[in-house]
Amino acid sequence: MTITEPPRIVTSRLGYEDSHTLERYLATGGYEGLRKALTMTPEQVAAEVDAASLLGRGGAGFPAGRKWSMLRKAPTTYLVVNGDESEPATFKDHMLVERDPHQLVEGVVIAAYALGVAQAFIYLRGEFALGLERVQAALNDAYDHGAVGRGIFGSDFSVDVVVHPGAGAYICGEETALIESLEGKRGFPRIKPPYFPAVIGLYGEPTVVNNVETLSNLPWIVRNGGSAFAALGEGRSAGTRLFALSGHVRNPGVYEIEMVKTTFRDLIYAPVLGAGIPGGRDLKAIIPGGVSAPWFGPEHLDLPLGQDEVAAAGSMLGSGSVVVMDDSTCAVRAAWRVTRFFWRESCGQCTPCREGSGWLEKILRRIEDGAGREDDLDLLMDACDNISPGVAWPPQQTTICVLGPSIPSSIASAIRMFRDEFLLHVKEGGCPHG
């Protein structure tokens, strides 16, 4: 398969040292999308986004246009940007907010115009100190430039945008938890239904929550038309998408890739992308789409990077991250580390997640430490089954949000793929990888 050369939709300015400044932004077509949007009706802008078939880039992959169309018209509605990127091995939004903050600001104002929203909040992960400063500086400049605030570019459209820092909690990436956090509360996900904040969101009002990358696509979509975006990719997976590649590869990093046209093999091995595994080692496993995703093996390398294609193979594209593990990796340790993360980050509201994650962490830890018992694999699967009955994919829900039920899928896939290695830990009383 050849690697296509699509237009750079969200990464066009990354070659410039000063990509985060207003000067560079304006010199490279910045705010032209917004100017064009303001000559259209809000409905026409929304129609372009709908035509683009833009799927949300946060993790769930919900069509952005449909999310917008659910917004109930009310006197007060809000737009909230989800920039709480915390899914392990996902680092694309981090790059976007630091390197092209104006692109995000322009996307936010375009979305606010299409939705008829007068107040937007950009919720950024607290750990992104530089990103918070860059977005605030960009907003300050954008206000001065007339691109945000009252009567934008001489129109009668006004919107205020506030940067809001988080304070370190993975669960706040879940959109209802993010809203709670933005209201000044603990990041506890809300009970569903209502399934979407479009019904009851921030302060109980209709709210749209969109991811940073999703909104960063809007300036290009408005400038070039939704159909130009939809012409890229294939099927439901339209456009380009950012993939965050990490682990055992020569060139880890964030790559903008045309969806479906590129495979996992291309991403990991192509010289212009990951450039292969160092040290002449072989591939052991891939974690696609964030650590809740079931793992893939070398047999999945030729799978295209498309939402439906990866789902059909039993995993997910999720947050667009790909972790590469070579044959020196201990599968038990990897599964344990991922599980410990979930255990630490469980908000504690629901028993299956709060207790189950702790059980799984303890059992995996003792297997890795050489104190595993013969029936521990059955015990692990039993605990998994209690958290998400059937340990199916996609997982059965037993809890308020998807965090808990996502835990078993990665463990179950690791056990399925590397059962002998798990058993060897128990038999030899330690980790064979040392």
Next chain:
Amino acid sequence: MAHLSEETTARARELVGLYPHRRSALIPLCHLAQEQDGWLRPEAIEEIAALVGLTPAEVLATATFYDMLHTEPVGTYMISICTNIACMLRGADDLLSHAEESLGVAAGGTTTDGMFTLEEAECVADCGRAPCVQVNHRFFGGLTADSFDTLVEDLRSGRLAADVPPHGTLIRVRRNGGLRVGTSTGEVASSTATEAGEA
């Protein structure tokens, strides 16, 4: 006497004014208090509570949910080493062990001179430069044992003072204006807002 300085309180009021409901300013205000004191002191919590219209217990209960808000003193420099999957694959466990030995504290501890707190962190979203380290949430990627020691030396000597402010200072760029157009009054949030809005 008030614990938060006049300047901190004035900035806190500005932040409260950005939101339709003042409780929303709770986390930003906790960051602000940490900027003044390095951590979240009980006296600061009481004043934050008054500013956002809650009880101190409600502020404390919320703050303790979040990893970045510290209700116990921490060092001038919070060194966070990620050991999550992408960093684990690239030697983060060895780096953390080295850091513990080099600083003479276990993860979670603070050096006796109060200079450094070492923390084992979850993914900080910089995995392309794993193993990832943050100092007061400023990124330092791709560190080895040697370059870690150099970093610590640079912090100790003040050579990185311009890049890494003391713990608690999160956003050094102040909002220069803007307006709350979503409110019924359309009230201007600060004095510079009018100019920005009319530009």
